[in-house]
Amino acid sequence: MTFEQFKDRIFALAKVHGVEAQLSFSQNKNFQVRYQNGTMDQYTDAGKFKITLQLLKDGKLGMSYTETLDDPEKVFEDALSNIAIIDSEDVEYFYDGKGEYPKIEPYDGSFEKLSVKERLSYVEKAHEEIRKSLDIINDMAVYGQQMNEMRLANTLGLDLSYTNGGGFMYAMAVAKDVSPRSAVEFAIGRKPEALNPIHVGSKARDEALALVGSKSVKSGKYRVILRNDVFSDILGMLISMISAENAQKNLSPLKGKIGEKIGSDILTVKDLPYHPLSISCAPFDTQGVPTKEKTIIENGVFKTFLHNLKTAKKDGVEPTGNAMGTGIQPINLYVEPGNKSFDELLKSLDDGLVIIEVEGMHSGANPISGNFSLGAKAFRVEGGRITHGVEQITISGNFLEMLGNIEDIGNDIRAFMGIITPSVLISNLDIAGNA
Amino acid sequence: MLDRFDKPFVEEILATVLRYGGDFAEVFVEDRYSTNIELKNGKVELAQTGRMFGIGIRGFLGDKAIYAYTNDLSKDNILAVAKRVGEALGEVKLKDFSIDLRKKELENKHFVLWKPEQVRKETKVGYMKRAYEAAKKYSPTIAQVVVRYWDYDQNVLIANTEGVFVTDNRVRTRLMINAVAVKDGQMESGFYGPGAGMGPEFLERIDVEQAGVRAARIAVRMVDAQPAPAGKMTVVISNEFGGVIFHEAVGHALEASSVARGMSVFAGKLGQQVAAECVSAVDDATIPNAWGSANVDDEGTPTQRIVLIENGILKGYMIDKLGSRRMGMPSTGSGRRQDYTFAPTSRMSNTFILPGDYHPEEIIASVEYGLYAKTMGGGSVNPATGEFNFAVNEGYLIENGKITKPVKGATLIGKGYEIIQKIEMVGNDVARGQGMCGSYSGSIPADVGQPTIKVREIIVGGRNA
Numbered sequence: 001m002t003f004e005q006f007k008d009r010i011f012a013l014a015k016v017h018g019v020e021a022q023l024s025f026s027q028n029k030n031f032q033v034r035y036q037n038g039t040m041d042q043y044t045d046a047g048k049f050k051i052t053l054q055l056l057k058d059g060k061l062g063m064s065y066t067e068t069l070d071d072p073e074k075v076f077e078d079a080l081s082n083i084a085i086i087d088s089e090d091v092e093y094f095y096d097g098k099g100e101y102p103k104i105e106p107y108d109g110s111f112e113k114l115s116v117k118e119r120l121s122y123v124e125k126a127h128e129e130i131r132k133s134l135d136i137i138n139d140m141a142v143y144g145q146q147m148n149e150m151r152l153a154n155t156l157g158l159d160l161s162y163t164n165g166g167g168f169m170y171a172m173a174v175a176k177d178v179s180p181r182s183a184v185e186f187a188i189g190r191k192p193e194a195l196n197p198i199h200v201g202s203k204a205r206d207e208a209l210a211l212v213g214s215k216s217v218k219s220g221k222y223r224v225i226l227r228n229d230v231f232s233d234i235l236g237m238l239i240s241m242i243s244a245e246n247a248q249k250n251l252s253p254l255k256g257k258i259g260e261k262i263g264s265d266i267l268t269v270k271d272l273p274y275h276p277l278s279i280s281c282a283p284f285d286t287q288g289v290p291t292k293e294k295t296i297i298e299n300g301v302f303k304t305f306l307h308n309l310k311t312a313k314k315d316g317v318e319p320t321g322n323a324m325g326t327g328i329q330p331i332n333l334y335v336e337p338g339n340k341s342f343d344e345l346l347k348s349l350d351d352g353l354v355i356i357e358v359e360g361m362h363s364g365a366n367p368i369s370g371n372f373s374l375g376a377k378a379f380r381v382e383g384g385r386i387t388h389g390v391e392q393i394t395i396s397g398n399f400l401e402m403l404g405n406i407e408d409i410g411n412d413i414r415a416f417m418g419i420i421t422p423s424v425l426i427s428n429l430d431i432a433g434n435a
Numbered sequence: 436m437l438d439r440f441d442k443p444f445v446e447e448i449l450a451t452v453l454r455y456g457g458d459f460a461e462v463f464v465e466d467r468y469s470t471n472i473e474l475k476n477g478k479v480e481l482a483q484t485g486r487m488f489g490i491g492i493r494g495f496l497g498d499k500a501i502y503a504y505t506n507d508l509s510k511d512n513i514l515a516v517a518k519r520v521g522e523a524l525g526e527v528k529l530k531d532f533s534i535d536l537r538k539k540e541l542e543n544k545h546f547v548l549w550k551p552e553q554v555r556k557e558t559k560v561g562y563m564k565r566a567y568e569a570a571k572k573y574s575p576t577i578a579q580v581v582v583r584y585w586d587y588d589q590n591v592l593i594a595n596t597e598g599v600f601v602t603d604n605r606v607r608t609r610l611m612i613n614a615v616a617v618k619d620g621q622m623e624s625g626f627y628g629p630g631a632g633m634g635p636e637f638l639e640r641i642d643v644e645q646a647g648v649r650a651a652r653i654a655v656r657m658v659d660a661q662p663a664p665a666g667k668m669t670v671v672i673s674n675e676f677g678g679v680i681f682h683e684a685v686g687h688a689l690e691a692s693s694v695a696r697g698m699s700v701f702a703g704k705l706g707q708q709v710a711a712e713c714v715s716a717v718d719d720a721t722i723p724n725a726w727g728s729a730n731v732d733d734e735g736t737p738t739q740r741i742v743l744i745e746n747g748i749l750k751g752y753m754i755d756k757l758g759s760r761r762m763g764m765p766s767t768g769s770g771r772r773q774d775y776t777f778a779p780t781s782r783m784s785n786t787f788i789l790p791g792d793y794h795p796e797e798i799i800a801s802v803e804y805g806l807y808a809k810t811m812g813g814g815s816v817n818p819a820t821g822e823f824n825f826a827v828n829e830g831y832l833i834e835n836g837k838i839t840k841p842v843k844g845a846t847l848i849g850k851g852y853e854i855i856q857k858i859e860m861v862g863n864d865v866a867r868g869q870g871m872c873g874s875y876s877g878s879i880p881a882d883v884g885q886p887t888i889k890v891r892e893i894i895v896g897g898r899n900a
Binding site (some may be wrong): 040044062066075083087116138172217251253283368371375392395434 | 450472473475476478479480481482484485486488489498499500501502504505506507508519520523554556557560563570578579615617621622623624658662663665666667696697698700776778780808812813814815819820821822824825826843844845846848850873875890894895896897898
């Protein structure tokens with residue numbers, strides 16, 4: 001059975017049962033290779049597809065999924081029986097696809113054209129670059145590429161498709177010291193030219209070496225720079241807070257705060273359907289609603305929650321094109337850059353810490369309370385210059401309080417998975433240390 | 436549905452790999468049926484069931500490994516994937532080979548009363564609602580309770596060119612409760628998520644009301660809590676999920692994936708004193724119906740109880756097949772993976788510190804000033820440096836041997852190899868808690884565990900310096 005036949009069968013069953021149906025078909029190709037100390041450690045070359053069915057009856061949604069085209073009747077049955085247990089008063093909707101979609105270049109598959117040899121050369125080169133220093137005792141390099149073809153169709157006539165994809169690489173270097181010192185660097189891109197293994201390898205190596213001799217610092221309040229990669233990690237907390245679903249269900253500290261000041265005057269955060277540095281762009285969300293650019297925080301003022309069809313209707317607003325499966329997510333969270341280079345930010349910091357790595361976002365950051373406490377690595381900055389590495393510290397605070405304490409924003413924007421941000425300077429943050 | 440993978444077909448897949456390269460080939464077929472239900476404000480908002488069905492094919496050449504997976508299960512495609520694996524390995528090692536698959540009937544140690552599909556979803560929802568009601572009623576400050584239910588029925592077939600041909604069935608059920616308390620504009624949440632390697636009968640075996648109360652209690656206590664102190668201090672870590680400290684601080688660094696290439700701080704230290712003498716720990720995937728148990732691992736090797744540390748001396752690692760080749764040591768049945776889209780690697784199953792002599796009260800009473808970490812959240816570790824962190828979801832100050840004020844927002848950090856030498860007292864109240872462990876081969880169910888322990892000093896990442 002083909003997907004076309006599967007779809008026709010499901011839509012026919014929907015008609016018989018008097019329900020609306022929506023099918024998504026996603027086909028994924030994925031290649032990844034990992035080297036440890038110059039030797040291949042893992043190599044995966046694979047592909048799969050997944051079909052998700054949503055059935056809608058009287059505003060109630062039942063869902064099922066499958067990875068075989070064998071049995072559309074069973075898949076239909078499952079979704080139908082799931083409708084039966086829904087007792088939420090929330091009303092769900094499907095979209096008819098009549099809106100205007102932004103013109104976004106789909107992924108051109110340029111990584112797919114690389115030979116296996118070319119793909120391996122990324123990790124080999126990164127490894128060689130890292131090992132140019134004899135003080136490196138361990139290293140790891142990863143290269144990966146993926147391509148995802150998505151199709152979405154429903155009984156209201158919507159039928160859309162889009163292809164996403166790109167490549168990434170990652171390197172870790174461990175330098176010899178009393179305790180080993182590790183540093184990581186990575187790159188992502190929609191074209192192979194965006195990945196420079198020499199750059200990734202040398203950055204990881206040099207940072208690991210710079211951390212040799214790290215010591216902890218005294219507990220207390222510090223001025224800090226959250227480097228772009230670190231701020232990107234922490235900014236992940238905002239994603240759950242700006243979901244209208246979470247606000248409606250008392251799970252967001254931003255509930256009722258539209259129009260209020262929640263961050264520093266210089267902070268502007270947007271959601272962008274497309275950014276040239278990002279590998280996660282989309283002309284429509286997972287409900288088929290067109291995506292669009294929107295300002296979430298403007299000069300510190302909270303402007304909007306992100307919506308899917310259900311939450312928008314409930315709040316009496318337009319959907320924002322941010323449905324993501326059963327949740328709500330930005331496409332690309334984008335922090336407007338400031339004017340200062342990273343070095344100029346260091347000068348403004350004068351005396352403090354540059355946080356270069358945080359650990360434990362999944363456990364030490366609570367997007368409901370906004371509180372976070374994370375293990376961190378840093379560089380000590382004195383007189384506007386980096387003086388030594390800092391180990392065994394935590395940074396703790398409240399996310400929204402911290403947004404209010406943003407004193408300066410750099411121009412060094414970088415793209416991470418779905419977040420594009422420069423480095424930021426925070427006027428004070430609690431640090432716990434050992435010294 | 437695994438029927439179509441009969442012996443001749445599986446042999447053909449394995450032979451195809453070897454014909455193009457490598458000295459070992461393995462097949463992993465998975466058919467998994469899962470149910471997810473979510474309850475918010477006492478109402479079912481989300482119900483999803485679904486099926487995953489695919490095959491993973493792996494080949495080795497020496498200690499080089501190539502992995503591929505697909506869920507286009509046509510014979511032509513599967514054989515093409517097998518060929519690609521062989522070609523990527525590069526070198527044809529075995530000119531003449533015969534594969535002799537021997538079906539092994541496993542003795543099932545994990546008896547399941549009900550298959551998830553045999554129990555009506557309405558029944559499952561009934562238990563979820565009871566947990567919700569109990570949490571909601573616990574206190575007027577409880578503003579929201581989210582109850583999630585997850586079960587799955589996984590059938591796997593594993594075969595390799597060494598003659599292994601086994602099937603196994605893994606059934607797991609978990610209830611997850613998140614309670615949110617709001618007071619004076621402050622929001623705090625509490626979580627409890629018990630699970631087991633059994634069917635929905637698990638919901639009857641535990642007290643779902645108590646589970647709801649437990650999540651609510653954490654949220655309510657924490658909404659009244661002050662920020663935790665910052666700096667180095669003595670920490671008493673409660674039993675059960677407190678074992679996440681051993682899991683992060685030590686367990687990951689004892690997995691072959693980091694030991695084999697010398698990336699772990701514990702590489703080459705077998706037989707050495709690595710922990711305080713009062714510390715003994717095991718990884719045991721044979722515990723009947725435990726969350727991280729299985730009859731065989733995801734490489735078809737029977738699971739076992741592995742002594743990791745005995746009286747402070749490093750006794751063993753967790754080893755998968757590839758790790759076995761790299762380390763020249765036998766597999767310990769520790770090859771695990773999230774599903775067929777991940778190559779297996781060495782992972783923990785149910786990992787815990789064994790009981791010691793002290794009553795938990797004695798341990799608390801021995802501390803003049805410190806932190807009592809009653810409920811732990813998750814954590815993470817860098818096995819190359821031993822640096823770990825983990826969150827305290829419910830904490831209290833200990834002053835003059837007594838538990839006093841609730842404190843929140845504490846993360847504990849340190850280096851694994853240092854922390855296990857600083858364990859000073861081990862309690863007699865060993866228990867295990869359930870979690871999902873994320874690493875190279877994806878997210879897998881794993882138990883952590885320990886009795887109450889006292890650590891001389893850990894850096895506590897609070898806000899009050």
